[in-house]
Amino acid sequence: MSERARLGLFLGAATGMAVLLAWGMAGLPAFGAFHGAYALLIDHVVVAQRHATDAVTAVNFDYRGLDTLGEEFILFTSVVGLAVLLREQRSERERPPARAGEEHRFQGASCALRTLTLLLVGPLVVLALYVDSHGALTPGGGFQGGVLGAAALLLVFLGGGYLTMRRLSPHRLVELAEAGGAAGYGLIGVGGIVFAGAFLKNFLGYGTAGELISAGTIPLLSMAVAAEVSGAFVLLWSEFLDQALIVRRG
Amino acid sequence: MSALAYGTAGWLFLVGLYGIVTSRNLIHMVICLTVVQSSTYVLLLSIGYRSGAAAPVFADIPPGSRAVDPIVQALTLTDVVVEATVVALMLALAVQAHKRFGTLDPNELTPLRG
Numbered sequence: 592m593s594e595r596a597r598l599g600l601f602l603g604a605a606t607g608m609a610v611l612l613a614w615g616m617a618g619l620p621a622f623g624a625f626h627g628a629y630a631l632l633i634d635h636v637v638v639a640q641r642h643a644t645d646a647v648t649a650v651n652f653d654y655r656g657l658d659t660l661g662e663e664f665i666l667f668t669s670v671v672g673l674a675v676l677l678r679e680q681r682s683e684r685e686r687p688p689a690r691a692g693e694e695h696r697f698q699g700a701s702c703a704l705r706t707l708t709l710l711l712v713g714p715l716v717v718l719a720l721y722v723d724s725h726g727a728l729t730p731g732g733g734f735q736g737g738v739l740g741a742a743a744l745l746l747v748f749l750g751g752g753y754l755t756m757r758r759l760s761p762h763r764l765v766e767l768a769e770a771g772g773a774a775g776y777g778l779i780g781v782g783g784i785v786f787a788g789a790f791l792k793n794f795l796g797y798g799t800a801g802e803l804i805s806a807g808t809i810p811l812l813s814m815a816v817a818a819e820v821s822g823a824f825v826l827l828w829s830e831f832l833d834q835a836l837i838v839r840r841g
Numbered sequence: 842m843s844a845l846a847y848g849t850a851g852w853l854f855l856v857g858l859y860g861i862v863t864s865r866n867l868i869h870m871v872i873c874l875t876v877v878q879s880s881t882y883v884l885l886l887s888i889g890y891r892s893g894a895a896a897p898v899f900a901d902i903p904p905g906s907r908a909v910d911p912i913v914q915a916l917t918l919t920d921v922v923v924e925a926t927v928v929a930l931m932l933a934l935a936v937q938a939h940k941r942f943g944t945l946d947p948n949e950l951t952p953l954r955g
Contacts, residue, residue: 594863594948601862605855612854616847623842623892630889630910634897637911638904646897646911647918655915662919669926676933729900734922801900820922827929834936 642797643727643806651732652812656791659812660776663819667773670823677830708750715743723817727806733813737820744825753836757829765825772819779808779815846887853880867935867945871928878924882917889913 620626633646633654643649651659719740726732748756779791786794791808798805853876860873889910895902897911939945 612851621843622846634908635905644900647914650915673933
């Protein structure tokens with residue numbers, strides 16, 4: 592199909608789509624006038640029922656915990672798929688560093704960038720752990736904290752070099768974090784069957800709302816997700832950086 | 842105000858699609874897909890907004906205070922995670938396409954040979 596014909600087809604279809612979207616959106620409640628029954632209910636009962644002060648995390652890891660299980664496995668499966676897609680091909684070989692001390696340094700990293708990124712690694716790890724563990728209290732949770740934790744390793748790459756990053760995150764450990772996090776979520780769910788009679792049902796004491804150890808299984812599920820997300824993203828970055836820095840067509 | 846909030850979602854959706862259709866580079870195409878997906882975040886969060894309401898975090902406001910919908914926010918979080926995974930897979934496909942065909946222009950990609 593020629594480019595003009597394709598564009599013409601798209602413009603026709605897009606106009607129809609725009610009309611349908613406008614028609615559909617005209618039937619939505621006015622912006623700011625939302626009255627969803629479930630949302631109002633959860634806003635009222637979440638603290639009394641689950642002793643969690645962040646309603647979003649409570650929805651994620653408790654009321655809709657099963658959905659999050661699915662979401663977590665989407666991430667798991669896609670990273671496995673990525674590793675399969677980017678595996679070593681027959682026509683390729685890994686290029687070892689020319690000298691033992693050679694690092695695949697990030698091109699163009701100045702001394703200032705290197706210093707700044709390495710200074711930020713520690714605080715970023717602390718922030719990640721804080722966001723992971725306080726998901727039930729304040730905005731945060733395993734997904735957000737997990738990505739922050741993985742970002743710390745990306746900073747190591749920017750400031751230090753690729754091999755430093757790989758040394759800090761051995762492949763086996765990263766895979767263990769990813770798989771262990773995914774399995775942990777499922778096992779806590781099974782714990783719900785064993786101790787409370789339903790999958791993913793809370794089987795721990797709820798504690799005092801607002802304290803670090805409270806809200807039952809929510810923080811545990813959050814930590815499992817954090818391990819999985821960190822592992823998944825580090826694996827993802829390692830795979831792409833491998834492609835850029837290590838693999839050469841032989 | 843409704844027109845602005847919902848219109849932004851519709852605009853992001855269509856402009857992202859336009860980018861995909863006219864794209865000359867697979868990486869650019871993947872980024873256009875993220876623009877399309879971000880329209881769903883805007884739509885979800887706009888639907889859940891209540892005027893004059895706080896975030897649904899009851900750490901420093903009494904439980905039951907007027908707050909926005911926590912469910913659409915949780916859905917948006919799911920959406921972001923799914924987007925990240927889709928982008929990762931598409932970029933991996935782009936890497937392989939570049940290796941095989943030596944180009945990132947979708948128009949230059951020849952049909953697969955068996």
